[in-house]
Amino acid sequence: MIDFSKAYNRADFVNYLRRDFLPDDFEQEEKNVPFWSQMNYASVATCLGKSKTLNLVVYEIKHRSPHDARVGLSKDAFRMLAGEKQNRALVIFVPEDNSDNYRFSLIEIQLSIGENDSNVTRTYSNPRRYSYYLGKGIACYTPNKYLNELGRVKDVKDLFERFSVEVLTKAFYQELSDWYAWAIKVISFPNDISTRADDKLHNHEGVIRLITRLIFVWFLKERKLIPWQFFDQEYIANHLIKGFNPHKIDNLFGKSEASVYYRAILQNLFFAMLNCPITKEGSTEFTERRFKDNRSQFDDNKLMRYRDEFNNPDEFLRLANETVPFLNGGLFDCLDEKRSGMYYDGFSERKESMAQLIVPDYLFFGEEAGKNIDLSEFYGDANKKKVSARGIIDILKRYNFTVEENMPFDKDVSLDPELLGKVFENLLASYNPETQQTARKQTGSFYTPREIVQYMVDESLVAHLKRTVGNELEGEYRKLLDYADNETSLTEQQKLAIMQSLYNCKILDPACGSGAFPVGVLQQMVHILKQIDPDNSRWKNMLLQFAIDETSEAYLNSTAEERREAVADIERAFDENVNYPDYARKLHLIENCIYGVDIQPIAIQISKLRFFISLVIDQKRNDNPADNFGIRPLPNLEAKFVAANSLLGLKRTEASLFDSEEIKQKERQLKIAKHKIFSARRPATKEKWRNEVIRLRKEIADLLLEKDCIGNEQAAQLAQWDMFDQNTFAPFFDPEWMFGIKEGFDILIANPPYISTKGVSTADKKLFEAEFGFSDDTYNLFFFKGFSLLCEGGCITYITPKTFWTTQTKRNLRDLLLANTLNYVFDTANPFEAVMVDTCITSAVKNKPAAENLVRFMDGRKSLLQPERLTVAQSVYLNTQNSVIFKPSELNMRIYELYGEKVKALYDKWWDKIKTSRDIEKNKRELEEYRASLKPGDVALLGCLTEGGQGLATANNGKYIAVRSTTKWAENIRVSRPKKLADFLARTPKAITAEMRRYPSYIAFLQSLSIFRI
Template sequence: YKYNENFEKDKEIRNATNLIRLITRIIFIWFIKQKNLIPDKLFDKTYLKEIVKDFGKSTNYYNAILQNLFFATLNQKISDRAFANEGNFLENRTHFGIKTLYRYKELFKINEDEVLNLFKEVPFLNGGLFDCLDKDNIYIDGFSRNPEKRAKIEDSLFFKEEQETVDLSKYGMGKNKPIRGLIEILKTYNFTIDESTPIDQEVALDPELLGRIFENLLASFNPETSTTARKATGSYYTPREIVEYMVDESLKGYLNNSLSLKGFQPQVDGVVNEDDENSASPFVGDQGSSFPSCRGDKGVFLKWYQLPYNPSLKEKARELRKAGNLSEVLLWDQIKNKQFLGLDFDRQKIIGNYIVDFYCKDLGLVIEIDGISHNDKVEYDLERDTYLKNLGLTVIHISDLDVKNNLEGVMEFLKSEINKHPVPSGHPSTRGELTPPIEHSFTRGENIAAPSKREGVDKITMLLSYSDEIPELTEEEKKSIVKSISELKILDPACGSGAFPMGILHKLLLILQKIDPENKYWYKLQREKALQELDDVLNNEDSKERAELLSEINDAFDTKINHPDYARKLFLIENCIYGVDIQPIAIQISKLRFFISLIIDQNFDKQKDNFGIRPLPNLETKFVCANTLIGLNRPDGVLISAGVIKLEEDIKNLRHRYFQAKTRTQKLNLQKKDKELRDKLANELKKCGFSTEASQKIAQFDPYDQNASANWFDAEWMFGVKDGFDIVIGNPPYIQLQKDGGKLAKLYENQKYQTFARTGDIYTLFYEKGLQLLKLGGLLCYITSNKWMRAGYGEKLREFFTKHNPLLLIDLGPGVFENATVDTNILLIQKAQNKNYLKALTLQKIEEKSIAEQVQQNSVLLEKLNHDAWFIGSSAEQRLKEKIERIGNPLKDWDVKIYRGVLTGLNEAFIITTEKRNEILAHCKDEAERQRTEALIKPILRGRDIKRYHHQWAGLWVVGTFPALKLDIEQYPAIKKYFLDNFDIRQLEQSGKKYPELGFDARKKTGNKWFETQDQIAYYSEFEKEKVIYPNMTKFLPFIYDNNNFYTNQKCFILTSQLASLKYLTGYFNSKISHNWLRNNCPELQGGTRELSYIFFQNLPIPPITSENQPIVSQIEALVEKILAAKKQDPNTDTSHWEQEIDELVYRLYDLTMDEIKIIEGK
């Protein structure tokens, strides 16, 4: 069938995608079969032989049974099911393109009515999973009456019983693997339909494990590189315990933050609440009371507290008052001493971390003068204003120029604004009281995060626990929590199989189950929300649609029709959860898991319409296929017109209606209207100053096309989310940007990412994008590679994190991801001012204790973090690190030079054995040539040859035809003969050409000659000096002193110096204190190996040699000489007693205490 104009080009992509889609659909069917929604006989070989022609010997099963089940049954109302006309061209054209009608009656042994009867007990499900994707002349699903356009899949692929073996080595599964049909495989599993609990009650294939299967499927094919390699996509299945923990911590932070705005006082270490940015700091009122909130929902003061106050700003405020800015002085003269409306104003008032220009305590009013002499940066103003408004204060901005040029007009403006904000009832100034009573209509209970039934366990933690315990909450507290949940917006920017969105759904569901078991609060909120939306979008003529939509809500909550969880899940999915992924099939899989989750809470009843099953919602506008990392190019400083705002709202409301659309006619009509609105929006945006390209992108973004992937992402235009998300969570991919010739680096280098580094990894960009997508105070929680903590490319990211508020860092050791080749960590970070309160923990494995318990018992507090490597250690370990770095001088400040070993580009040609060296020398024609040739062939050490204080030379030599020598190969005929006798010259050439038919590729393209090494090696003379040699990647951190003119390969570094004592450095490098620092500061590779690249090694803090410590240094040098002499005699000689002496001398150089030494030695 036709997929696009270039059939062969995308064949592998097409086949892989279509196969995954097929498996997705069949496994979904297998799950709903457990609810008796599909008859077992459709998978019974004996029965199928009786009704399907040539069953088992053809492709008829897929066409006659599965395609008709997918497209004409599950995607069509029961009352509308029928066969498409099959006859001549004119008869057929009446049903052409209608993909919800049965086909292939010629493939059945039974008649048309019997076929309809076969499928009659299957309900209509909707949801888009079974939409036929054929369009015009593009046949993707191949559901066609035309045999030439029909998809063909052999029956044996569904029902084969291990009849043959196949080669699956391409997929990492080995050769000669026995295969079975898909249906036969599924029959061997006990399927269950519940994935909401963390522990399976039986050995079963549940949807969560299904997610794991699909994560492997997604990772098995990388459409960007057309390679079938799991690690190519950089995606890994995240263990359930990790997902649950990350979801819990994100929701705790969100709920505590959100509830604090409703009058509760949370206790979450380091989380900055939008109403009180320093919940973890000592901000107190003048009378020592905390400031949780000023006003209720209607502007009524609930409780009068003094404002939060940071005493460290007192001197700064005094300086600002003395500065006498002209516009401030002019306005102050008008409002001071209660001369303006009798109101009492303060100047340069400290509120929290901010100093505001003017503050009126009578009104809770802040006046800010904006101008060039003020810090008027947009982000700062937004953060400050949000903070002040969440305290219940009103903020008015006045232009500096207006004060100077039109002071009278400014005063009139202030009068009119103050008339809009009268002194609120209940305010102290209206009753002559200092502190008014709490508003009785809204009882404030105990701290929402206070310990409850179980000592030390806060209420929100209990709500998130799968235990039966329910915390004691007032009705108002319950209402507030339900409202906070209803307002939540959460995004997974690389959702894959949907593990994190599904984890969020289950935990929100759990909370609602506990605090609103009858759904009374949830129902009220959803009905009020729907009524508002209906008022906005429908006019009086739409009363029928209005009644239908309200009926839908009532039915969703009707426990006679559905389990109570159905309504909870439905509206959580519609209003709270969003996902993005670059792979269309990943979006399909995510939607599948949500469909299963909704199906299981519906009650099957044969007596009811559609057997009591509500058709599934359409999730096309909840999970979109797009490139999260490329934003829409918005023009700066553009004023959005009222027309754009109206169209945006219309599109948002239309997509809410599409979510519930049931029939194909409804959906097509709404899709058509959506397209019309997008076109209008594009035209309006162009009028506002948007480029044609950006406007067209918005117009052409079609969320309903399941095969399309947008090459950009924008939360406002795609989801209608303008103000940012409350939570961004996920496991973004790990792919080096420089792979595949730097393809990804080129794609993202112009996207203005602060954290971009060509040598970096794509997940660093996901961190930055995730924080951009958050609203102020929002939380990001990712699990990624932990390389950013120490890697050079992570420097920008570490600096970026310090500009926000990191809250929790868990470094995960090997074994958490079964098949991953990288170690990972979890970071929870808030889009807020950094409070330097980062809890951290190194977790080697998930033990019997939960992750939360281990964090609570073993975490440490990290402070003073910056762009340098992040090290997780106790306060004592951190103090020791600071001491070592304070006393030592970084290696980069020493008189040393560090060089990489020789990179030949073809080691099998340039690194030779002693036997081969002798053979080459034997072919020399005279002594002069022999001497020239012998001088060119150098002894070489590899990384693996470097041991502690000694080397194990393997008798290898390097043919040193370095380009820097500018050699004439004709002067070395024996070497030329060696090269040409043993290698094809095309392999030796440095052209970059590939010769797959010859089984080799040429070396990397350079300007060097065929007989020369790949690198210039202009520093070749350094190898023949006194030097220190060490491997570039090592688990054991060995260093050797060499004065025997050894060269090294590219797996080693050499260090030379004219002034520094290399024997002292050798002793220091091999010391315990050096190893401790290197392990804490150099990137850890798989298996505990450390990478000693210069960018890390250069910061090693070494005690400088002074007149005071020269005697200690001399002792170290003497001990190194003893060790070297002993190892020269016998490499296996035990020199540990001398090495211990060196360790003790190095401790003295740092003046370490016994407790500090114990830390170094792991005691």
């Protein structure tokens, strides 16, 4: 075994590989490795040995990457493997100037084979790297568990499982899920201060919000922007909080409900540090962060509370001012509305609030903070009656966190910001009545897999670039999106056209959840910019030109001074003394291109949070508090991500809200105000422009009502919508009102909710019928809404159930898709762990399809990464009976060619005469004449040959309908049937069940029977 918390030592590490980790056939050898192509960061490579059974080589790479450039280092390693004609390796990446920290990576590529099948060319595809970050100051629980404790690697499958991020994430989520189930039983928030009846009403949301804030803070701690002392129980007890003991017994009533840690440490950190500047603008004096000192300040949520809880309040303040930056951005806004008596967070010294806020100290600290906790009701599992749970701080300390989002080709075996999305999606599902049973039993079930996200993002961007820059460059666009070594042949003019196309692209996720697609879009757009403009010079010049020439609408009617400020703002974003190059790319793409909507307000907060982390990691930290430690306060994303009902639009009498010149003038003012809010870096500035936005919205709503553009109800909706209110969502979505988007979006991309029409309330059904003319499963409605939100030629890409391929009730959706240009259909089977429905990705362009349009069809049921690829003319689906979608396999196409047009003609002629039993009876004579005219070999509809309208009636599908043994439905039966049998045994007299009880388990009894006996 090896101590992964120590600095790297080659001899020690090779001994570990030889004695403890790799198979016995590992042959140690040391030799220098030449580089066959130019390296960006790698300086020296050494071969350390090889294993034939694993078909891998072990290398050490010394590098000169100052910012631990993971993507650049990965590409260097991929090139080296291709040059060495190897497809798999273990690589130790060591900084050449300091070996305190290093990466241990499993790398694999697919090599190309020459025409004679012996000459392996030095090109590669499908690269993958999985890494552990090791060394001083790193949490080593995970590498110890998977690399040390499991002993020697048995085979290639075992090797990849040792480097699996998914296994790690599941382990973490299971611990966190147990903690969450425990916490919602004991936590309470004040809410309405005048009553205790609602103290647990919003527990699920409140606890999720606490987890979210805490995990975000943990990511900041990785950047050394939060003091470690705030999470050290011993330090807190000795230096910060009086008599702190999270596990003290409160007389006969068990553990104390004292909530000092949450109130004094976490609430002050959240609301009065991260949300409060250190200094006044232009000053170097630390005057802004301080404790509340009089009752008139009761609703100033940026002042610290609970001074009396501290041993030394000044020490607490010193730690904050020496480490914690002001972040801005809204996540750490206190949600209390103290003047109206609503205390959602309970950040108050008011006695009623302190009595009603219960977040016990014991929830945070201890390896076994909770013992014998009964979580059986939460999980619906009797085996969960005696669960032990760690304090959440101890859970977080066990794992290594990385602030960089993992990519499909490059993953750290640690917890990245995507974790926030996975945690949120699953915890949210755990209390949603539609999904709670599945979510609580199967972790990781409701989050779109990263590989799916990237595929959908890449294809959407390619479709956009083909439309706006040119079809003929499709191959070049794909090279830009790839992470293999692909040289492009783009001209300077083409690169500029691509850059401008990306900047002008408007992208919406109408069901953004925790931000998987918006973040994925940002990553790939940044990646393209890095390929075509590595030094950021073109990007900077383009943005400066927009500001100087007033060609950007955000600067219309601005003064010369405002334009100078805009230029200075751009210059600072590009200043590589304070920011890494990606910061300027991300900041302006976020402001100009990416939008999200979700009906859950907390989902919007998670989406914004992931963008915040993405920006924070590309800023260079310094030790100057007056400079906010080098961290530029985060942008305000309230005008980029909104909580609203995406499916319901605003009823209006005019196509555009802003047609009159008077309203257009106020619209321009509103755009300027929203830009000012986005870039506001001080609370006072944000408040000023927030008030301006509210004023302008009210004036515009009044004008719209006056000019009969909208009715009274709609005017009230517009005026009441407050994009700054984190506690509510708008009952409508209007992109022009909320985002200033008139002409439609270029890209819609989403994983919309799969709520069956049976799960839709009667009230919502009426609203949907008024909006769409019908009510159906929500994913169908999202398609119709999506097309209405697209610009002409825009691209929509959704992952949804594939039930619409053939279902009669989804004929309207097939007609919609086939009335436009269908790009591709990707049968993804079921990439989700628990959603019991097969899915597909569907992509279409909003325009009339060309007669010769070819649809790409991918069958990923066997392999998502290497699907079977087919093409089919869109006209085939149009000319198929009922316009059904099907896989254009050789067999299916032969059937179509033989019977497709014949069956469609029969259907068109006869369907209205046989669609119900009443129709069959009504047309009985005509049907009899038709049947009499049939000859052997004729093709006919089965419905024309029968006299009933019902299909196969079993009366019990579970008893008579079988499923394939390899499907997830079969696995579900294997799990549920023993439980049903156990319930039967519990309810049935023993005399009747004697034979069954001879078996030690119900599963063994079932296995003893043939399928017929069962």
